[in-house]
Structures are given as C-alpha cells and as structure tokens.
Amino acid sequence: MIKEIVEITLRSLSISGAATLLASSWSIPVAYKISRSQRLSAFFMPIVEAIIGMPTVLIGLVMYMLLCSRGPLGIFRLLYTPYAIILGQAILITPLLIATSFRSLFHANQRYGELALTLGATERQAMKLVLTESTPGIIASIVMSFSRALGELGVALMVGGNIRGYTRVITTAIALEVSRGEFELALTLGCILITILIIVSLSLRMLRRLQPL
Amino acid sequence: MSVKLEEIWFRYPRNPKWILKGISLTFRENEVTVVVGPNGSGKTTLLKIASLLYKPLRGLVEAWGNDFWSLTGDAKIKLRRRVVYVHEKPILIKGTALHNVAYGLLLRGFSREESLRIAENLFTRFGVPYLKGKPASMLSAGESQLVSLLRAIVLNPSLLFLDEPMAHLDLGKRRIVLSMIRDLVKNGVGVVIATHDFSLAQSLADKAVILEEGAIAAEGGSEVIFEYLGQKV
Numbered sequence: 170m171i172k173e174i175v176e177i178t179l180r181s182l183s184i185s186g187a188a189t190l191l192a193s194s195w196s197i198p199v200a201y202k203i204s205r206s207q208r209l210s211a212f213f214m215p216i217v218e219a220i221i222g223m224p225t226v227l228i229g230l231v232m233y234m235l236l237c238s239r240g241p242l243g244i245f246r247l248l249y250t251p252y253a254i255i256l257g258q259a260i261l262i263t264p265l266l267i268a269t270s271f272r273s274l275f276h277a278n279q280r281y282g283e284l285a286l287t288l289g290a291t292e293r294q295a296m297k298l299v300l301t302e303s304t305p306g307i308i309a310s311i312v313m314s315f316s317r318a319l320g321e322l323g324v325a326l327m328v329g330g331n332i333r334g335y336t337r338v339i340t341t342a343i344a345l346e347v348s349r350g351e352f353e354l355a356l357t358l359g360c361i362l363i364t365i366l367i368i369v370s371l372s373l374r375m376l377r378r379l380q381p382l
Numbered sequence: 383m384s385v386k387l388e389e390i391w392f393r394y395p396r397n398p399k400w401i402l403k404g405i406s407l408t409f410r411e412n413e414v415t416v417v418v419g420p421n422g423s424g425k426t427t428l429l430k431i432a433s434l435l436y437k438p439l440r441g442l443v444e445a446w447g448n449d450f451w452s453l454t455g456d457a458k459i460k461l462r463r464r465v466v467y468v469h470e471k472p473i474l475i476k477g478t479a480l481h482n483v484a485y486g487l488l489l490r491g492f493s494r495e496e497s498l499r500i501a502e503n504l505f506t507r508f509g510v511p512y513l514k515g516k517p518a519s520m521l522s523a524g525e526s527q528l529v530s531l532l533r534a535i536v537l538n539p540s541l542l543f544l545d546e547p548m549a550h551l552d553l554g555k556r557r558i559v560l561s562m563i564r565d566l567v568k569n570g571v572g573v574v575i576a577t578h579d580f581s582l583a584q585s586l587a588d589k590a591v592i593l594e595e596g597a598i599a600a601e602g603g604s605e606v607i608f609e610y611l612g613q614k615v
Binding site: 207208211280281283284285286287288289290291294298302 | 395396433435459462463465466469473475476485486489490533537
C-alpha cells in the first residue's frame with residue numbers, strides 16, 4: 170500500500186513537473202512577446218485571463234477528441250499514456266502561466282527595457298536584463314502553475330484513464346478510492362496532495378520576498 | 383549640432399491629449415540647457431524623445447545629422463550610445479552600487495575588470511567611495527539618484543539628459559551633483575535638465591526653454607526664466 174502511494178505521488182510530481190516545463194517553454198516567450206507591445210497586450214491579455222478558469226473536464230474532452238484513434242493526433246497513440254496527461258496539463262496551465270509571467274515581464278519591460286536602451290544595450294542585452302530582473306516573478310508563476318497542474322483531475326482522468334501503475338496520479342486515485350468507499354485511503358492521498366501544495370505555496374512566498382521592489 | 387527636434391508632436395497610446403505640440407529645438411554639446419515648466423507640461427516626454435527613447439508621432443528627430451528613426455541596427459545603437467537619459471525616479475538593477483555603475487560599460491563590451499575599475503575611480507572622484515559596496519536595495523532615494531547619475535556619467539555621453547536630478551537630494555548631494563554637471567560641461571558634454579525648480583534652472587542654464595501645456599512658451603538665455611516669472615506674477 171505505502172509503496173503504491175509513494176509511486177502515485179512520485180508519478181504525479183513527475184507528470185505535473187514535465188507539464189509545467191513544457192508549458193513554460195512556450196508560455197514565457199509568448200508572455201515576453203506580448204509584454205513588449207501595448208497593442209498585443211491590449212488584445213490578448215483579456216482573452217488569456219478569461220480562459221484561466223476554463224473547466225479542466227472541457228480541456229480533457231477536447232484533448233480526448235484530439236488524441237483518440239479517430240482524432241487528428243490519433244496516429245501518435247498518446248491516449249491513456251502519461252504523455253497525454255503531460256500535454257493536457259501543459260495546455261491547461263498555459264493561460265495561467267502567460268497571465269502571471271506577463272505581469273512580471275510587463276513591469277520589468279517598462280522599468281528595465283527603457284533603462285537598458287538608454288545605457289546603450291542591444292535588443293538582446295535589453296531582453297537579458299528584463300528576463301534577469303523578472304526572474305523571481307517568472308519562477309513564482311511557474312511554481313503556481315505547477316500547483317494548478319498537480320491539483321487538477323479532469324484532464325488526468327479523461328486522457329490518462331487512471332491506469333494502475335501507469336497513469337494513476339494522486340487526484341485520479343482519490344476519485345477512484347471515493348467511488349469505492351475507501352475514504353481512509355482517499356483522505357491519506359488528499360493529505361499528501363495538500364502537503365505538497367502547502368510546500369509549493371510556502372516556496373512561492375519565499376520567492377516573492379526575493380522579488381525586487 | 384547634436385540632437386535637433388523639428389515639429390515634434392507626441393501623444394501616448396489610447397490618450398487623445400497631445401503631450402507635445404509642434405516642438406522644434408536643438409540640444410547642443412558643451413552647454414547646459416534647462417527645460418522648465420509646471421508638472422504635466424511635457425518635460426519628461428520631451429527629454430525621452432530627445433534622448434532617442436520615444437519615437438514621436440509626427441516630426442523629425444535628427445541626431446548628429448541623421449534622421450534617427452529611419453536608421454536600423456548598429457547605426458541606431460551607435461547614436462543612442464552618445465546620449466544617456468537619467469530617470470527622475472532612479473531605476474537600479476540588482477547588485478551593488480558599483481555593479482550598477484559598471485553595468486553600462488559591460489553592455490558596451492568593456493571587460494568586467496576594466497568596467498569595475500573605471501566605476502570605482504568615478505566613485506572616488508566624486509567623493510562617494512563609501513557607496514560602492516552597498517546593495518542597490520539598501521540605498522536611500524538620494525543615494526540611488528547619485529548612483530544613477532554616476533552610471534550615466536561613466537558612459538561618457540555627448541549629451542546627458544537629467545530629469546529632475548535634484549528631486550531626492552539633500553544639500554550635500556546637491557553640491558556633488560552641481561559639481562558633476564559643471565565638470566561635465568567643462569569637458570564638452572551637453573547637459574539637458576528638466577526641472578520645475580526655477581532657481582536651480584536660473585543658476586545653471588546657458589539656454590532655457592519654458593514649456594507650457596506641451597508647447598514652447600519662451601526660449602533663450604537664462605534671463606527668459608525671470609521674464610517668464612515676471613509675466614506670471
């Protein structure tokens with residue numbers, strides 16, 4: 170039992186961690202690009218902020234339709250694999266990552282972008298300064314997004330299938346144990362999830378203290 | 383001739399109000415130009431356009447004979463490196479005061495050792511060596527202002543634009559900044575100061591420009607400041 174709980178916990182952390190890294194790889198460059206242009210930010214940010222709260226089951230459903238054998242991405246045979254969950258969670262947290270890292274980058278661009286230019290920086294040097302100065306804010310948004318991915322159920326259940334020893338993560342395991350009437354195990358898993366989320370939240374607070382005033 | 387503005391019109395995005403209305407001015411090396419005017423008269427915007435940071439909506443910005451905003455790549459950076467703008471509210475990067483002053487030199491390709499050595503010498507030259515080891519986050523407003531001025535001076539610009547340079551300074555630091563400005567002009571640098579402090583303007587100006595609601599109300603030697611004040615009283 171303990172071995173299985175440890176295994177599920179580690180799987181949850183690795184899947185959500187990979188999803189967060191994947192989402193960061195496209196979200197942060199997009200956020201940087203948007204933060205550089207008032208027109209882009211005025212157009213995109215209300216849309217991005219609106220879809221942060223999109224239901225996870227809706228994303229799960231869309232992902233299912235894309236990944237199922239008849240779907241456009243069916244040839245990759247990703248459905249009911251950890252990769253499907255990674256992809257789904259990455260898409261789920263993308264708006265959150267863009268919106269939160271945009272705020273740090275926009276602020277840094279306003280302050281440090283202009284400073285870099287007046288000190289004679291090239292575009293690349295200005296970008297480096299802006300990214301360096303907004304690092305604590307960007308890390309904070311990555312941590313927050315990881316927390317969101319870890320706690321979601323809809324995507325993991327619909328495209329992961331909750332397969333024991335393969336795609337079962339903490340949230341899908343809790344759902345299963347509740348449906349079986351195994352409340353004790355469900356609560357244990359719930360406590361583990363909450364402990365992880367609290368640790369993530371505490372590290373986020375510490376990172377915020379590092380954010381320059 | 384250094385930076386010449388011709389018929390400059392500017393307004394901020396999504397704001398119908400014109401901040402600058404048809405300004406024509408020339409900022410030259412080897413003299414102190416003071417831009418005076420009440421809050422909201424467009425001084426900061428004018429300085430940011432003249433220091434090649436903001437692109438005007440209409441008009442021509444000519445820097446050392448080149449239409450600046452038609453240039454691209456290296457040519458643009460090369461000209462921009464001849465002017466430095468110092469913000470009213472100092473913007474410092476992470477690290478020590480010394481790192482902040484050396485930063486512009488690092489951007490321009492100086493080695494780390496050389497940048498730090500030049501920056502250290504500047505702290506000593508202006509009598510504030512005690513500041514160099516302080517983290518930027520621990521500096522007072524006046525010290526931050528001084529560090530951002532040193533960071534501009536170390537770059538040896540042809541034109542230096544100072545936005546309310548005395549805003550956060552006590553008497554001792556004001557003296558340091560005044561001696562910095564006089565030192566710079568003696569060495570051929572053009573200094574442009576935006577301020578609403580008429581007495582400071584009068585004491586420093588070789589040339590004075592009075593801005594009112596985005597337009598030039600008066601222009602000439604430092605005497606125009608008194609003439610302007612006389613009309614207002």
